[in-house]
Amino acid sequence: MYCVRKVTEDLYWVGANDHRLHLFENIHPIPQGVSYNAYLLLDKETVLFDTVDWSAYRQLVENLDYLLGDRPLDWLVINHMEPDHAASVEQILLRYPDVKVISSEKAFMLMRQFGFHPDLHECITVAEGDTHCFGEHTVTFVAAPMVHWPEAMVTFDTTNGVLFAADAFGSFIALDGKLFADEVDFDRDWIDEARRYLTNIVGKYGPHIQLLLKKASGILDQIKFICPLHGPVWRENLGYFVDKYDKWSRYEPEETGVLIAYASMYGNTESAAQALAARLCEKGCTNVAVYDVSNTHVSYLISEAFKYSHIVLASVTYNLGIYPVMHNFLMDMKALNMQNRTFALIENGSWACKSGDLMQKFIDEEMKNMTVLNDRLSIASSMGADKNLELDALADAIIDSMKED
Numbered sequence: 001m002y003c004v005r006k007v008t009e010d011l012y013w014v015g016a017n018d019h020r021l022h023l024f025e026n027i028h029p030i031p032q033g034v035s036y037n038a039y040l041l042l043d044k045e046t047v048l049f050d051t052v053d054w055s056a057y058r059q060l061v062e063n064l065d066y067l068l069g070d071r072p073l074d075w076l077v078i079n080h081m082e083p084d085h086a087a088s089v090e091q092i093l094l095r096y097p098d099v100k101v102i103s104s105e106k107a108f109m110l111m112r113q114f115g116f117h118p119d120l121h122e123c124i125t126v127a128e129g130d131t132h133c134f135g136e137h138t139v140t141f142v143a144a145p146m147v148h149w150p151e152a153m154v155t156f157d158t159t160n161g162v163l164f165a166a167d168a169f170g171s172f173i174a175l176d177g178k179l180f181a182d183e184v185d186f187d188r189d190w191i192d193e194a195r196r197y198l199t200n201i202v203g204k205y206g207p208h209i210q211l212l213l214k215k216a217s218g219i220l221d222q223i224k225f226i227c228p229l230h231g232p233v234w235r236e237n238l239g240y241f242v243d244k245y246d247k248w249s250r251y252e253p254e255e256t257g258v259l260i261a262y263a264s265m266y267g268n269t270e271s272a273a274q275a276l277a278a279r280l281c282e283k284g285c286t287n288v289a290v291y292d293v294s295n296t297h298v299s300y301l302i303s304e305a306f307k308y309s310h311i312v313l314a315s316v317t318y319n320l321g322i323y324p325v326m327h328n329f330l331m332d333m334k335a336l337n338m339q340n341r342t343f344a345l346i347e348n349g350s351w352a353c354k355s356g357d358l359m360q361k362f363i364d365e366e367m368k369n370m371t372v373l374n375d376r377l378s379i380a381s382s383m384g385a386d387k388n389l390e391l392d393a394l395a396d397a398i399i400d401s402m403k404e405d
């Protein structure tokens with residue numbers, strides 16, 4: 001059965017929802033699913049903007065059959081070649097032998113590499129600022145390198161103000177009938193998954209997102225719709241989401257608050273982390289989130305790290321090292337270019353406590369623009385009442401440093 005939604009009078013969402021995929025990119029859990037968005041423009045000529053994951057090809061075809069009727073598909077515009085959008089390109093080319101393809105030079109290279117045989121069709125290679133008219137609609141192509149692959153571009157329809165944004169402004173969570181961000185409570189139900197998507201998938205490329213935002217800022221008043229390749233379409237309050245993207249890509253915290261991530265085998269470090277959380281709340285800082293790194297997928301930890309201004313790492317010593325899962329979290333923060341945070345440390349060990357010094361060294365030497373508070377809570381196996389003053393001092397130091405922000 002076809003399942004389409006109207007975006008504007010002649011533009012349709014023809015994508016699909018995926019609730020079967022367990023791990024996005026075979027690494028990030030997506031318990032609420034994901035959508036693969038493709039869009040069909042019914043102008044004098046017909047234009048498909050991007051395709052869908054291979055698993056959703058049948059749905060795309062049913063949608064196209066329904067909307068095209070007897071009309072041919074004239075154009076295929078590929079903004080992004082990652083297989084979750086482009087895996088169906090070969091099948092679309094086979095199904096519509098006369099379709100002409102518009103994309104960037106690097107995207108055509110990738111199509112050949114993936115074995116999609118674009119050269120059996122008329123191919124138009126476009127670059128920054130090139131335009132094309134499909135009848136009523138004229139579009140401009142804008143390069144968006146590394147948002148999130150090198151070939152990526154976005155397409156702006158100057159006639160109706162639709163921005164086909166590729167992976168920019170995307171989100172996890174299947175649409176399930178809703179299409180527009182104003183049809184859901186985005187700030188309540190979607191923002192965490194949008195942040196987890198952006199920070200884990202494209203977080204490393206903050207400067208490239210900034211470049212794209214700079215290009216968009218010149219025409220912000222002309223952009224009426226943002227059509228990403230995952231998640232809802234934006235037609236209202238665009239500034240809200242643009243602002244989030246701006247913050248995330250500048251590695252600026254979204255909120256003043258504390259993420260406490262603990263690594264604990266027997267529960268004593270956990271107990272210290274909980275005591276600190278309670279102490280912070282007692283002192284009036286209630287924007288505190290506590291996570292066990294061992295049972296929280298690192299993509300959630302990354303998202304929370306991008307959200308909060310302060311991060312407390314509490315780790316046992318493990319074979320003279322940092323607990324492996326905590327070390328993995330640190331490595332991931334580094335890999336994703338995280339910056340501009342204030343850290344506080346809690347360490348624990350029973351005979352040679354090393355985790356505090358090692359976490360400090362990692363943050364100082366491997367990461368950029370981070371501050372580590374001098375106050376450190378050091379525990380020998382378990383925390384007794386004798387550590388009360390140190391716990392208090394740590395909580396005070398965190399709260400004081402918030403006032404400096």
Ligand SMILES: Cc1cc2nc3c(=O)[nH]c(=O)nc-3n(C[C@H](O)[C@H](O)[C@H](O)COP(=O)(O)O)c2cc1C
Nearest residue numbers: 264265266267268269319320349350351352353381
């Ligand atoms: C495999 C393993 C390796 C450990 N290596 C060290 C170590 O190198 N130095 C140390 O002081 N304690 C080491 N410990 C002890 C724990 O770090 C220590 O008991 C800790 O206080 C327990 O905290 P928890 O209750 O939060 O798990 C090790 C424990 C295990 C199980």
